[in-house]
Amino acid sequence: MSEAALREFRAQAREWLHANSTPLPRTDSAEAAWGTGSDDVSVFHNLSHDDERALLDRLRQWQRRKFEAGYGALEWPEEFGGRGLPPEFEEAFAEEERAFDTGGMHELLSVTVRLIAPTIRLLGTAEQRQRFIGPLLSGAELACQLFSEPGAGSDLAALGTRAVRDGDAWIVNGQKVWTSGAQFAQWGELIARTDPDVPKHQGMTAFLVPLELPGIRVRPLRQMSGGTSFNEVFFDDVRIPDSLRLGEVGHGWQAALTTLGFERGASSANTGVGGSCAQAMALARHTGADRDPLLRRKLAEVIIADRLADIARARDEQAQRNGEPLGALGSIRKMQWVRRMSGISEFVTAALGPRLVVDSGEWGTYAWGQHVLGAPGYRIAGGSDEIQRNIIAERWLGLPPEPRADRGTAWRDLPR
Incomplete structure (x- = not known):
């Protein structure tokens, strides 16, 4: 589409956002932002169960409002409630939306809209697409990933949760x-x-599971950052109809890779998790860290990484417009994003010193502990650093794959 059409779309989106949300205060610099609004820079939510549910309810309402107005699934075909627009329109709306208070973000809604719904679109039956995609894209229903296990995290293909056929x-x-x-x-x-009698990558199958089924128990896990975003999920003789199987029997690894591919793409574009470069700059001015030679160097590294991320994002968006798949580049971008979060952690830890661990009530200081404690989690979430490096080495650099002693061995015969 033409530049004129994109400009007209931006104007319409901005008008709709003004009518349906509240503009965020405009600031000309990071310094001007200090001491105003929320100082929350958490990577993972540290909320009570009721408060987290309330947050999700607000975000679902916003997603529904966007979807009904035609802004919630811009790139999706009209048959799924979208508008079939090119990626640059999605990017333009996201840019405009960032100037408004839309309630924040929550990983479960992102997983639902960006990971599970696209997976169903690619792998689901016509009935599954009809049943699930609209409710997921609108936020009416939420879906999580049931992949990792206590003995199968980075080596996901080693998972042992069993599904045994019983009629239909x-x-x-x-x-x-x-x-x-x-x-x-x-x-x-x-x-x-x-x-269990074939090699581990070949003997898995994907399903869509209603979490209200008898025999399913969800137990939240307390994280070191305080919240309970993560959970254990137990299955005890849970009966799932074959109509909820996603893809062919034995093709579960392909389903997992499809979803994880969307996850790496979402991670590479993520800009709203934890503290930002601008917030770190504001902290530097407040604490005087910008006048300390050693701390200025750490801050400079944070700023350089942030600028390079902008350049990389622009390149990736252009490649997407040209129809080029992200592929293994998603692993590179994910690792770069995690490194940027870690760089911010290193700077604020040095800049704040004891104020990072003592809650004195001072705005914008102790709150950074949520970022510092949460950032290491993304070295594991979405595929560990080691797995990302393997993907980059094998698929991007063309290096030989790591030797695998379990190649060709039935899952049942693997040592555990």
Whole structure:
């Protein structure tokens, strides 16, 4: 579409946002932002159960309002409630939306809209697409990932939750862990072992699971940052109809890779998790760290990484407009994003000293502890650093794959 059409779209989106939300205060610099509004820079929510549910309810209402107005699924085909617009329109709306108070963000809504719904679009039956995509894209229903297990995290293909065929249904037993938002989700995308007699990558199948089914128990896990975003999910003789199988029997690994591919793409574009470069600059001015030679160097590294991220984002958006898949570049971007968060942690830790661990009530100081404690979690979430490096080495650099002693060995015969 033409530049004129994009400008007209921006104007319409801005008008709609003004009518349906509240503009954020405009600031000309990071210094002007100090001491105003919320000082929350958490990576993972540290909220009570009721407060977190209330946050999700507000975000779902906003997603529904966007979806009904035609802004919630701009790139999706009209048959799914979208408008079939090119990626630059999605980018333009996101840019305009960032200037308004839309309630924040929550990982479960992002997983629902950006990961699970696109996976169903690619792998689901016509009936599944009709049943799920609209409710997921509108936020009417939420879905989590039921992938990782206590003995299968980075080596996801080693998972052992079993699904056994029983007529027109499957009986599931096992445990999942680190499941973000499971306590608030209505559905889960489950990867389970359906054939233990073939190599581990070949014997899995994907399912869409209603989390209200008998035999499912969700138990939140307390994180060191204080919240309970993660959960354990237990399956005890849970009966899932075959109509909720996602993809072919034995193709669960392909389903998992599809979802994880969307996850890496979402991580590479993430700009709203934890503290920002601008907030770190404001902190530097407040504490005087910008006048300390050693701390100025750390701050400079944060600023340089932030500027490079802007350049990388622009390049990736252009590649997307040209129809080029993100591929293994998503792993590079994910690692760069995590490194930027870690760089901010290193700077604020040095700049604040004891104020980072003593809650004196001073605005914008102790709150940074939520960023420092939460940032390391993304070295694991969405695929650990080690897994990302393997993907980059093998798929981007063309290096030989790591030797695998379990190649060709049935899952049942693997040591555990």
